[in-house]
Amino acid sequence: xxxxxxxxxxxxxxxxxxxxxxxxxxxxxxxxxxxxxxxxxxxxxxxxxxxxxxxxxxxxxxxxxxxxxxxxxxxxxxxxxxxxxxxxxxxxxxxxxxxxxxxxxxxxxxxxxxxxxxxxxxxxxxxxxxxxxxxxxxxxxxxxxxxxxxxxxxxxxxxxxxxxxxxxxxxxxxxxxxxxxxxxxxxxx
Amino acid sequence: xxxxxxxxxxxxxxxxxxxxxxxxxxxxxxxxxxxxxxxxxxxxxxxxxxxxxxxxxxxxxxxxxxxxxxxxxxxxxxxxxxxxxxxxxxxxxxxxxxxxxxxxxxxxxxxxxxxxxxxxxxxxxxxxxxxxxxxxxxxxxxxxxxxxxxxxxxxxxxxxxxxxxxxxxxxxxxxxxxxxxxxxxxxxx
Numbered sequence: 001x002x003x004x005x006x007x008x009x010x011x012x013x014x015x016x017x018x019x020x021x022x023x024x025x026x027x028x029x030x031x032x033x034x035x036x037x038x039x040x041x042x043x044x045x046x047x048x049x050x051x052x053x054x055x056x057x058x059x060x061x062x063x064x065x066x067x068x069x070x071x072x073x074x075x076x077x078x079x080x081x082x083x084x085x086x087x088x089x090x091x092x093x094x095x096x097x098x099x100x101x102x103x104x105x106x107x108x109x110x111x112x113x114x115x116x117x118x119x120x121x122x123x124x125x126x127x128x129x130x131x132x133x134x135x136x137x138x139x140x141x142x143x144x145x146x147x148x149x150x151x152x153x154x155x156x157x158x159x160x161x162x163x164x165x166x167x168x169x170x171x172x173x174x175x176x177x178x179x180x181x182x183x184x185x186x187x188x189x
Numbered sequence: 190x191x192x193x194x195x196x197x198x199x200x201x202x203x204x205x206x207x208x209x210x211x212x213x214x215x216x217x218x219x220x221x222x223x224x225x226x227x228x229x230x231x232x233x234x235x236x237x238x239x240x241x242x243x244x245x246x247x248x249x250x251x252x253x254x255x256x257x258x259x260x261x262x263x264x265x266x267x268x269x270x271x272x273x274x275x276x277x278x279x280x281x282x283x284x285x286x287x288x289x290x291x292x293x294x295x296x297x298x299x300x301x302x303x304x305x306x307x308x309x310x311x312x313x314x315x316x317x318x319x320x321x322x323x324x325x326x327x328x329x330x331x332x333x334x335x336x337x338x339x340x341x342x343x344x345x346x347x348x349x350x351x352x353x354x355x356x357x358x359x360x361x362x363x364x365x366x367x368x369x370x371x372x373x374x375x376x377x378x
Contacts, residue, residue, distance in 0.1 A: 034305065036225070111305075114355070114356075114359050114361065115359060116223065116300075116359065121360060131361075152373055152374070155353075155370065155373070155374055156349060156374050158352070158356070159348075159349045159350070159352035159353040159356060159374060160345060160348045160349040160352055161348070161352065162352035162355065162356055163347070163348035163349055163350065163351035163352025163353070163354075163355060164344075164348040164352070165352075166303070166351065166352060166355050167303075167347070167348060167351055170303050170304060170305065171310060172303065172320075181344065184341055184344070185341070185344055185345050185348060
């Protein structure tokens, strides 16, 4: 299927490969400049394909951002699950540290996942599904019961660690080690 | 000092009044479209003055955003203080509800205050001072002691309520009443 002596780099991509390549480049844009820096045209340019080729995979900037958020939530779910299994005695504390580490390592990705860049989550069912996958692990670590006490404990834990991560990446807690803070707030006194 | 038969609306402003008028209009832009919608030119246009007149008060967009954030933090401090004094038995819960109400009522303002719009807080000493004023009330409600237990309790409470507010305005907790959530997470079980 590949064309020898291709006159343009676009010829070297199979359909699915180009989508992945565009998302790889878009992730770099996200890391560099945050959600607003994601651009279909710039992703196409850096990938070496025409804007038209990129628009075959993503209808618009928001669709590309949604696809990046899906990737983000899947990576997030994997990081939380790995953390929980690494410390069966204190899964919540391990997940809390992983949560903050995830945000601090690539704040642009974190802002995209939780911010307004993907303004209408309802329009992106694949994103809704990814959010659900990520929250399953979090709920599991707090307790699978649906009793109101457990639900409240989950909400408290999620709010606390999410707020800590957000305050850290927004520069509201300068001078502290983010993961030490995460350990401190999540460890039972 | 006022000019009769002024040929342009700009003549009707004293220096300090124009600054306040520009900020009032910029706050409306913030409410309409979030931090990115703040524009010196558009604020000047809506106020009926020239861009040059607006630039006499704000060096650039970031300076205007910083001034809006200062206003935001001062309003925030007042709202938290009022809440704490309205419920001396459970000041933390009252402040938690006020915190979330503040975010939900005008999310653009909240995002500006805590987000990256004012990218280098160190460059705006008046903003740093406003943040400090707002946090004094919060610390007071949790306990003025500087013992590490108290500091940790404060960090937990702040993270929790900030995270809840952020999750609510980011649409991660649809279908719940934000203030009921705030009361639930801040009330001792």
